[in-house]
Amino acid sequence: MNITLRENIDWVGYVDWTVRDFHSYDTARGATYNSYLVRDTKTALIDTVKGPFGEDLLGKLAALTDLSKIDYVVCNHAEPDHAGALPAVMAALPNATLVCNKRCRDALALHFDTSTWKFQIVGTDKSISLGSRTLQFLDTPMVHWPESMFTYVPEEKLLFSMDAFGQHYATSCRFDDEVSVATAMDEAKTYYANIVMPYGKQVVSVLEAASKLPIDMIAPSHGVIWRSHAADILAAYADWAICRAKAKVLVVYDTMWESTERMAQAIHRAASQPGIDAQLIHLRRSNLTRLAAEVLDTAAIAFGSATLNRCMMPAMGAALTYLDGLRPAGKAGLAFGSYGWGRGAAIAIDRWLAQAEWDILSRPIRALYRPTPEVFDQCRQAGKLLAERAEKVASKGN
């Protein structure tokens, strides 16, 4: 495995091949926790790994250098998948100073016993010389935690970008041009949708600041390093930050006795017009991680649920709760579903759309037990409305 980014700058992270659940994120391709060692007159470790893999990290460091020669440990982000190994690392490196911003120091003190650690507080406009290389720091608050920070090496045009531009993607290769770039991009999009989407405004600010830096290589804390497609991932982030929509429609549903499913199929058929990417998603045969990734670049979405004990189906409740947190911007939607008595799930979904401030394209479409020809006609109309919205949004370029 090629681990060398530049001369004496090496990847020393951990490939987590078997993880499939990352605080509810479905990591179908596993994950990596990237850590980097920069050896110069002074030596710096950039980020660590998840706690259980601290010994593995120390073994990789010992293979490259004398642990007593590591002068700095930079912590760009306090979340435990990157900082979890810090207690073991700081205990094993007798001469290391922990370099982070003030918010990160405070967050680390809430997670760990940091009373014996030496700290050097940095942030935007601060830098540390390692000899022939410099570490420059850029605070990136809420991308995606308050203390998040980038570290930049100007002599190498190399950005250590923490979670930003990352992917949950276990592979034996460390670089974008050693894997399928389509897969890396798809995982980066999934990562953005599920982790970073609520912070689009902050991402726009960060991209603006990063645009002032010459960047040849982006080394995130997860997944492959962007060295051949750095410009492509920056451009993709510019689109994702504003939830730029394609000519795309989703029909997302859960069903009991196929009434809502037949309505979903009727809406989907009507939305499936030339030039429109219309997708049908049965929530219990998909997962929330995939749903978020599809929502990110979709213009219009129909949500449908059968009514179960006066409420929407549990899978739809989970989906809407999840999307409530992710706050996809600029979307349009409508509600549909069957019911037997009570007000029904479609009413509750419609209320959710209003509270989330989505543009609601029609009144909720409801079927009493079974969809009638009139209900199917409403579904066909809804499908056309969804397709029209998608076409309009895509033609405007958002």
Ligand code: FEO
């Ligand atoms: Fe990969 Fe926000 O931690």
